Amino acid sequence: MGKVIYSFGRFFGQAIGHVKAHCPAPGKDRPWCDQATADQMRGARSKTRSEPQLVFDRNGIERRLGPLMAKGGEGKVYPLADHQDVLVKIYHVRARNGDRLQTKLEAMRQMRPMLNSPLFGWPRLLVFDEAGTWRGYAMRRLAGVQMQTLCQPQLIAERLPHWSRREILKCARSFVSLVGKAHRNQVIIGDINPGNLLVDPQTCEVRGIDCDSYQIAGTTGLHTCPVGVPMLMAPELLGRDYSRVRRTFEQELFSVAIMLFRMFMLGLHPYSRTYGEDPVANLKSGHCAFGLGAGCRLxxxxWYKIWSHLPFRLKDLFIRTFRDGHGDPAARTLLEEWNDALDEYLERLNKGWFDPHLVPSAPKSSHYRGSDSGRRKGTASQGSRLFRKNA
Amino acid sequence: MQSQSDNEYGIQVYNASINPAPRCPCVLLLDTSHSMSGEPIAELNEGVKTYFEEIRQDDFSRFSVETAVIAFGASDQGVSLVMPFTSCARVEEVQPPRFKAGGLTPMGQALERGLDLLKKRKREYRAKGIAYYQPWMVLMTDGAPTDQWREAAQNVQNEARNRKLVFLGVGVGPYVDMPTLTEICPDNRPPKRLQGLRFCQFFEWLSQSMAAVSRSSVGEQSVRLPNIDGWACVEA
Incomplete structure (x- = not known):
């Protein structure tokens, strides 16, 4: 068992040394890292007021902060001036929430499997100001483009021009294992959204950031996830005070399905529909345009072209979650089911049985050629029954 | 043109019909009447330019924010649609409008035109299945209306009360009729007065607010907007 890290010394000795060996500085071998940083920088463009310069660990060892990198509702993020691979999040005073958040972060640091996973920007070390007041935490910097890039076709064209459906699939597979890793450790991500996930453009690996909001069951009891994006939330959570809700794995499975759907559908929300309400209202009422009897409100x-080329099994898992799973959490697709369906899709895509284009030129027809054309015939007719083109 | 081998299966051409982002329509109603001549109109031009530059540099607002510009004053036309709803998704294509000062201040007409524009836009969104945020309307003036404005103001307030519109009135210069502007604005969002000619600061704030909105989720009740200290006067 490794010891819990209390000082910058141990942080650098263990974690950073290790990371550095695998992650060269931004810009050289990881050209995309500059983009991710630039994305975050844009959010941070406003005028700087009096910024903190120094942070201290529990032993009073000081470190200088680099220039502001990102800012959000809860706080600001800075790299360490002399260790760009370490990020420090400094909370706004109002976000510090008594000592509850500090207790949560302490509990998070004890969770070795999560702490050691290269997939999460997990809190590693609490930081303090000169007066010894707790101000935030330090974590490793993760590389990648924001998942948001995958939700906007124009950004895919600009930043991931080499991507095909294969990369999207690998990315989806990686996302499912990321969530699985969390769940195996009794962690619920809670606020799954395209801004909290990074994607490595080369390996398609998905990584989780902003982990301080995750729901954990630590030694100090349950620490809830106080935030969430309504567009990706299970319907029973809408309108609730997130900080008071104990989230369930089933609720997370609903968010997982929406995120996966948006990855495959280039950002389209499954509850978008013509002449309907906005996606959140549709999500709440369960009016999904995908599936039998939905009145073709696409x-x-x-979108139909893209959808028709997805394997029937995958579409079925989506529809099950968005229709049956809307009111029945037990009907939502499990991570293992996604895994199997995605693996099968990737295998068949590699065999040339599915169209690798991000936007296929035409909807899949029964004439679509492939080595399993007999089976596909059935798939196509099923698909068009489930989802007819919007005239 | 990009060769096929570079990007065999990817996406090559921008096509507005494959933009899945929820839209945030924003109508700018800008007073370009005679009294804006000289430095004010030059600063306004600069400010609007800044706005579009900022919008297109942000990954979210670039695809979400759609801005229409209506100028009132300038020339005999009175109210003119200087720019129909335009997004900055195609970065190279947006040409920020430039204004000349002149004429009266037909504010009522401008408000009606803006509301009408929004109504049509929302109908289009619904027909195409495009999600949208609560629309924004910004009214900037340095004077008093020279036409009928009460009915238009009533419509603005109804929309704002029903959470169908975020309306922001901004008064410019020493001769702006703040009491009338206050009557036009919804009660929960009284007008602000621009500090000097800080148009650029105002439009920078507006673009940052738009960025905050386009990062939020459709249906979210409130979005935290940036601080207005950079451009607004502290009213006594």
Whole structure:
């Protein structure tokens, strides 16, 4: 058992040394890292007021902060001036929430499997100001482009021009294992959204950031996830005070399905529909345009073409979650089911049985050629029954 | 043109119909009447330019924010749609409008035109299945209306009360009729007065607010907007 890290010394000795060996400085071998940083920088463009310069660990060892990198509702993020691979999040005073948040972060630091996973920007070390007041925490910097990039076709064209459906699939597979890793450790991500996930453009690996909001069951009891994006939330959570809700794995499975759907559908929300309400209202009422009897209320665009080329099994898992799983959490697709369906899709895609284009040129027809054309015939007719083109 | 081998299966051409981002329509109603001549109109031009530059540098607002610009004053036309709803998704294509000062201040007409524009836009969104945020309307003036404005103001307030519109009135210069502007603005969001000619600061704030909105989720009740200290006067 490794010891819990209390000082910058141990932080650098163990974690950073290790990371550095594998992650060269931004810009050289990881050209995309500059982009991710630039994304975050844009959010931080406003005028700097009096910024903190120094942070201290529990032993009073000081470190200088680099220039502001990102800012959000709860706080600001800075790299350490002399260790760009370490980020420090400094909370706004109002976000510090008594000592409850500090207790949560302490508990998070004890969770070795999460702490040691290269997939999460997990809190590693609490930081203090000169007066010894707790101010935030330090974590490793993770590389990648924001998942948001995958939710906007134009950004894919600009930043991931080499991507095909294969990369999206690998990315989806990686996302499911990321969530699985959390769940195996009794952690619920809670606020799954395209801003909290990074994607490595080369390996397609998905990584989780902003982990301080995750729901954990630590030694000090349950620490809830106080935030969430309504567009990706299980319907029973909408309108609730997130900080008071104990989230369930089933609720997370609903968010996982929405995130996966948006990855495969280039950002389209599964509850988008013509002449309907906004996606959140549709999500709440369960009016999904995908599936039997939905009245073909599909948004205008190439969406049917994309959908028709997805394997029937995968579409079925989506529809099950969005229709049956809307009111029945037990019907939501399990991570293992996603895994199997995605593995099968990737295998068949590699065999040339599915169209690798991000936007196929035409909807899949029964004439689509492939080595399993007999089976596909059935798939195509099923698909068009489930989801007819919006005229 | 990009060769096929570079990007065999990827996405090559930008096509507005494959933009899945929820839209945030924003109508700018800008007073370009005679009294804006000289430095004010030059600063306004600079400010609007800044706004579009900021919008297109942000990954979220670039695809979400759609801005329409209506100028009132300038020339005999009175109210003119200087720019129909435009997004900055195609970075190279947006040409920020430039204004000349002149004419009266037909504010009522401008408000009606803006509301009408929004109504049509929302109808289009619904027909195409595009999600949208609560629209924004910004009214900037340095004077008093020279036409009928009460009915238009009533419509603005109804929309704002029903959470169908975020309306922001901004008074410019020493001769702005703040009491009338206050009557036009919804009660929960009284007008602000611009500090000097800080148009650029105002439009920078507006673009940051738009960025905050386009990062939020459709249906979210409130979005934290940036601080207005950079451009607004502290009213006594």
């Amino acid at each position: 948004p205008r665009g190439p």
